[in-house]
Amino acid sequence: MAEKEVIRFNELGRALPDISPKVLSETLKNLESSGLITRKQFAEIPPRVEYSLTPLGHSLIPHIMNLIAWAVENYDVLRGR
Numbered sequence: 001m002a003e004k005e006v007i008r009f010n011e012l013g014r015a016l017p018d019i020s021p022k023v024l025s026e027t028l029k030n031l032e033s034s035g036l037i038t039r040k041q042f043a044e045i046p047p048r049v050e051y052s053l054t055p056l057g058h059s060l061i062p063h064i065m066n067l068i069a070w071a072v073e074n075y076d077v078l079r080g081r
Contacts, residue, residue, distance in 0.1 A: 009024070012024060032051075035056050
């Protein structure tokens, strides 16, 4: 999601195939209520909903990337090897 300005629900579902639609929907609602994403609904048929990161959400990306880098760097230690 960080690479794209806007993403739709089904795109997220395809990118995260192991998550159920219900859990994805609940997670998106939580992220929206936390101010990390915005949700824009269009009055169309079929309904179209787009999600995008807020400035606060964008500010979290470098920290997540650092955490991922740390986890990759320490993978063997974390796995007990």
